[in-house]
Amino acid sequence: MMVRTPATVQLQFPARPEFLRAARMLMAALASQLDFDYDAIEDLKLAIGEACTNAIRHGSILGETMVTVTWTIDDAALTVEVRDEGRAGDGEDDEENEDLERGGLGLLVMRAVMDEVALEALPEGGHAIRLVKRR
Amino acid sequence: MDFQVTTRQEAGDLAVIEVTGEADLYTAPQLRAALLNALEGTRWLAVDLAQVAYLDSTALGVLIGALKRARDAQGELCLLNPPPQVQRVLEVTRLAKVFPVFASAAEARAGMQEVKP
Numbered sequence: 001m002m003v004r005t006p007a008t009v010q011l012q013f014p015a016r017p018e019f020l021r022a023a024r025m026l027m028a029a030l031a032s033q034l035d036f037d038y039d040a041i042e043d044l045k046l047a048i049g050e051a052c053t054n055a056i057r058h059g060s061i062l063g064e065t066m067v068t069v070t071w072t073i074d075d076a077a078l079t080v081e082v083r084d085e086g087r088a089g090d091g092e093d094d095e096e097n098e099d100l101e102r103g104g105l106g107l108l109v110m111r112a113v114m115d116e117v118a119l120e121a122l123p124e125g126g127h128a129i130r131l132v133k134r135r
Numbered sequence: 136m137d138f139q140v141t142t143r144q145e146a147g148d149l150a151v152i153e154v155t156g157e158a159d160l161y162t163a164p165q166l167r168a169a170l171l172n173a174l175e176g177t178r179w180l181a182v183d184l185a186q187v188a189y190l191d192s193t194a195l196g197v198l199i200g201a202l203k204r205a206r207d208a209q210g211e212l213c214l215l216n217p218p219p220q221v222q223r224v225l226e227v228t229r230l231a232k233v234f235p236v237f238a239s240a241a242e243a244r245a246g247m248q249e250v251k252p
Contacts, residue, residue, distance in 0.1 A: 017159070017160040017161035018161050020159050020160060020161055021157060021159070042220050042223065043223070045189065046189075046191065046220075046223070046224065049189070049191045050191060050192055053160045053191060053192070053193055056160060057160075105192035105195060105196060105228050106191070106192040108192075108227060108228050109191070109224060109228060112227035112228075113223075
């Protein structure tokens with residue numbers, strides 16, 4: 001089934017881990033409609049999972065905040081932006097820090113499986129991760 | 136597929152931790168608890184990943200943490216049957232060579248016996 005481009009799809013959820021799966025499933029559904037192959041879909045699920053995990057870690061520090069995922073689809077690429085409402089630098093070290101370089105591992109995964117990865121601390125607070133996969 | 140972790144004791148002080156479903160930030164605490172619990176009884180762990188549909192860097196961090204604890208106690212943690220999507224995560228994080236990998240608990244027992252002090 002074809003997707004008419006350009007198109008924008010948005011998902012917003014509370015910064016809680018139980019919604020990670022929903023974000024991955026929507027990513028998989030969109031990617032399969034865009035004719036990405038099985039391996040690419042698995043990679044896209046990994047990348048969105050890592051980006052949303054970062055956003056949940058940042059966002060959950062301040063109590064109930066929201067994570068917003070925006071997919072932008074055009075003929076050239078699938079672009080995903082994941083925004084949180086945390087403060088810059090939040091969530092970098094918590095009690096589970098013995099789990100070696102967690103944030104760093106996630107970034108490594110995103111960079112390896114996507115064509116472009118950009119991180120930004122937003123002036124109004126929070127962070128945005130922009131992921132691009134060319135079609 | 137719901138997330139599940141079950142632990143069984145095998146011969147040679149080996150605990151086999153069988154993981155089913157999607158291992159991520161949401162389910163990682165369950166995985167961590169099972170590994171820590173197993174490490175109270177033994178320092179030889181085999182984590183069976185054959186039924187894992189998804190594994191992210193958070194779950195990988197939990198495995199690394201348990202590996203470190205096992206090695207600190209002169210033990211070892213190995214992986215059994217990582218499926219392709221898990222293998223992919225291990226490779227892109229350059230951690231594929233950190234974990235010994237075996238195809239069965241019997242192989243793990245034999246393989247890890249060699250490193251037993």
